[in-house]
Amino acid sequence: MQDSLEKVGQNILEEANSILGYTFNFTKEISISFKGILFIILAIFLTSVLLKFIRKLFSDKLPDNDKHKFETVFTYLKWFVYLIIFLVAMHASGVNVTAVFAASAALLIGVGLALQTLFQDIISGIFILIDQSVHVGDIIELDGKVGRVLEIRLRTTRAVTIDNKVLVIPNHLYLTNILFNWTENGTETRESVDVGVAYGSNIELVREILIDIAKAQPTVLKTPEPRVLFTDFADSSLNFRVTFSLNNSFDVRFTQSNIRFEIDKAFRKNNVSIPFPQRDVHVFGEKNKA
Numbered sequence: 547m548q549d550s551l552e553k554v555g556q557n558i559l560e561e562a563n564s565i566l567g568y569t570f571n572f573t574k575e576i577s578i579s580f581k582g583i584l585f586i587i588l589a590i591f592l593t594s595v596l597l598k599f600i601r602k603l604f605s606d607k608l609p610d611n612d613k614h615k616f617e618t619v620f621t622y623l624k625w626f627v628y629l630i631i632f633l634v635a636m637h638a639s640g641v642n643v644t645a646v647f648a649a650s651a652a653l654l655i656g657v658g659l660a661l662q663t664l665f666q667d668i669i670s671g672i673f674i675l676i677d678q679s680v681h682v683g684d685i686i687e688l689d690g691k692v693g694r695v696l697e698i699r700l701r702t703t704r705a706v707t708i709d710n711k712v713l714v715i716p717n718h719l720y721l722t723n724i725l726f727n728w729t730e731n732g733t734e735t736r737e738s739v740d741v742g743v744a745y746g747s748n749i750e751l752v753r754e755i756l757i758d759i760a761k762a763q764p765t766v767l768k769t770p771e772p773r774v775l776f777t778d779f780a781d782s783s784l785n786f787r788v789t790f791s792l793n794n795s796f797d798v799r800f801t802q803s804n805i806r807f808e809i810d811k812a813f814r815k816n817n818v819s820i821p822f823p824q825r826d827v828h829v830f831g832e833k834n835k836a
Contacts, residue, residue, distance in 0.1 A: 582639030589635040590628065597624055619675050621700065622668060663718065667701040670717035674698060680720070680727060685796050687726035688719060694796055708796060728795050734767065735795040739805050742783030743813075744821040749776065749784060752818060756788040759808040765801045767791040783821045 601620050674680050675698065684695045686705065693705030693713045703720075705713040728735055743752055753774045760772035772790040779785075788805070792798055813820060 579640065582636075585639050586632065586635040589631055593627065593631045597627065619672055622672050663716070664701060666718035666721075667716050670719075670721050671698065671700060671703075674703070674717060674720055679725070679730075684730070685728040687728065688715060688723055692728075692796075708799065733793055733795070734791055735798075736789060736791055737795065737798050737802065738787050738789045739802050739809070740777070740785065740787050741806075741809055742780060742785045742820060744819045745784060747784065747818050749786075751816060752784075752786060755812045755816065755818070756786060756809065759805055759812060760788050760790045762808070763790070763801055763804060765792055765794065765797070767793060 601617070604620075605616055680686060680695060680698065680703070682695050682697060686693060686695060691707065691713055693707045696704045696706055696712075698717075701717060703715045703717060705715060707713060741756070743749070753776075756774045757772050760766055761768075766772060767790070770791055772788060775787045775789065777785045777787050790801075792801060810820075812818075
């Protein structure tokens with residue numbers, strides 16, 4: 547009875563070894579055993595458990611404002627770690643990794659070229675979060691587009707414009723273009739409206755009108771007070787700029803529009819004219835020869 551049990555046990559072990567030792571041959575140089583596949587799966591599973599423990603260990607100690615940034619950066623690094631562990635596990639399982647790369651060289655070159663911009667976006671996204679040049683809620687201007695940042699994702703940043711349209715910005719544009727962050731130093735920004743008046747106008751009256759109009763706007767901050775700059779003696783006008791501060795620069799165009807409406811109304815009331823360029827045209831005709 548004992549001998550028969552031992553034989554059954556040996557048969558089971560032999561069958562198990564036979565199954566585990568079964569080899570999948572893809573080419574002469576590339577092959578992997580069933581045992582190797584199980585080893586790779588186990589390595590990735592243990593890596594996943596370890597990464598979850600590390601993420602929880604560090605994220606629990608971070609302030610709430612930094613948790614989202616850490617988890618986003620950690621997501622980028624997690625896939626890189628998975629790739630390294632996968633390649634190491636394949637090599638440890640007896641797979642000729644060099645032969646795999648050699649056999650798929652043409653494919654990898656094509657994929658690499660196609661994913662070049664993707665990797666630029668991902669790396670740029672990491673730089674954005676580490677450098678903290680852009681935060682969720684910031685008002686940014688890029689390539690003439692202005693928007694409030696809603697979310698910084700793996701590859702793109704989402705922002706909503708003044709017209710409530712969503713901008714999807716590839717992250718690599720932050721590194722290749724000049725970015726204006728309107729709220730880097732806080733929500734208060736300095737804005738302006740330019741206007742020109744005719745030569746001979748009462749410039750003291752002009753300054754008084756511009757300051758009064760700016761102060762009367764409900765969105766303009768009382769401190770610092772609005773100021774008027776005499777910017778230039780132009781060809782056809784005396785140019786002025788009224789500057790003022792706002793606490794919500796996202797709606798600056800509406801405040802600027804209201805100020806322009808009021809300037810036109812006040813100038814008409816006080817007989818201050820806004821000139822337009824004038825040109826004298828001389829027409830010369832050929833004299834008839836006798």
